[in-house]
Amino acid sequence: MSVYTRVDDAQMHRLLADYDIGAFVSLQGIAQGITNSNYFLHTTQGSYVLTVFEALTQVQLPFFLRLKQHLSRNGVACPAPVPQKNGRLDAQVAGKPACIVSRLQGGDTSYPTAGQCFHTGAMLAKMHLAGASFPEKMDNPRHSAWWTHSAERLMPLLDKDDAALLADETAFLAAHPDHALPQGIIHADLFKDNVLLDGERVAGLIDFYYACCGSFVYDLAVALNDWARCADNVPNTALYDAFVRGYESVRPLTPAERAYLPVAHRAGCVRFWVSRLLDFHFPAEGEMTFIKDPNVFRDLLLVYRQGRVPSV
Numbered sequence: 001m002s003v004y005t006r007v008d009d010a011q012m013h014r015l016l017a018d019y020d021i022g023a024f025v026s027l028q029g030i031a032q033g034i035t036n037s038n039y040f041l042h043t044t045q046g047s048y049v050l051t052v053f054e055a056l057t058q059v060q061l062p063f064f065l066r067l068k069q070h071l072s073r074n075g076v077a078c079p080a081p082v083p084q085k086n087g088r089l090d091a092q093v094a095g096k097p098a099c100i101v102s103r104l105q106g107g108d109t110s111y112p113t114a115g116q117c118f119h120t121g122a123m124l125a126k127m128h129l130a131g132a133s134f135p136e137k138m139d140n141p142r143h144s145a146w147w148t149h150s151a152e153r154l155m156p157l158l159d160k161d162d163a164a165l166l167a168d169e170t171a172f173l174a175a176h177p178d179h180a181l182p183q184g185i186i187h188a189d190l191f192k193d194n195v196l197l198d199g200e201r202v203a204g205l206i207d208f209y210y211a212c213c214g215s216f217v218y219d220l221a222v223a224l225n226d227w228a229r230c231a232d233n234v235p236n237t238a239l240y241d242a243f244v245r246g247y248e249s250v251r252p253l254t255p256a257e258r259a260y261l262p263v264a265h266r267a268g269c270v271r272f273w274v275s276r277l278l279d280f281h282f283p284a285e286g287e288m289t290f291i292k293d294p295n296v297f298r299d300l301l302l303v304y305r306q307g308r309v310p311s312v
């Protein structure tokens, strides 16, 4: 149960005094999610989601909330932050940063259909287009400089084959950067558990807290690495094809992006292989996180290194 911070009724009454969304009725902890404490919030005016942030700071939060506000106003299905009476999007509860956002219908899936892949791909492309009019910038804190530095920390802890693979791959990626490709606001973590689906329809993209500036093709590859993967960690061609077709129904890839896609898959694998290895070898003191299997992305990386990329 991912509710780390308990919020009592008195705290909720105080918080809601700053909002125009009616009086407090009840708060119900949400079991899913591993990083933050999430609640369904019921007021006399409706249903919302309250997130209490366990790691993100009060200074970091407003960028992500302004981005969600911008995207939700520009045709991207995602939660809309609810402003306080004074216009502020971020709040504080139980001494931690917090926000209230609109509640979406639907739920995530571990086993998407081709139709769900198509619509998620299309929504990702809509997000890429809508981000063009967002005026703020954010560097990707988990891209080449980060994985190169992190690989150095990890080297002594890996077995010989994994260490050689990681060293070779980070060198390869350094020699094949993506900064000349179309760039903009990217989600950077659009895994299956970050999309709420209502049947075939995308009810909303969630969890924008890795959103940053980056290449669109990298973002697409990160999503494909999770959405179009079989149980044995090889790409699922049918889901892959559906996701890319959905993406291209809104924003066709350029020839240069198509050519780079095999490299982008490898970058996406390294990003999440490394973060999962760090979580495994350096679990942060007191951090309440479930460690996901790092080898999933090592194995997928090995497939992509063999050039086994579905053709699009």
Ligand SMILES: Nc1ncnc2c1ncn2[C@@H]1O[C@H](COP(=O)(O)OP(=O)(O)OP(=O)(O)O)[C@@H](O)[C@H]1O
Pocket (backbone or CB within 6 Å): 002, 030, 032, 033, 034, 035, 036, 037, 038, 049, 051, 079, 101, 102, 103, 104, 105, 107, 108, 193, 194, 206, 207
């Ligand atoms: N706006 C929303 N509307 C409806 N449900 C939501 C909304 N935001 C979050 N949820 C629900 O809360 C769950 C947890 O949210 P989320 O995945 O953002 O958790 P987290 O702990 O903040 O992040 P993560 O698990 O990715 O580290 C989601 O799986 C979803 O069921």
Ligand SMILES: N[C@@H](CCO)C(=O)O
Pocket (backbone or CB within 6 Å): 189, 191, 272, 275, 276, 292
């Ligand atoms: N989506 C990430 C965790 C949250 O960033 C992973 O599966 O490793």
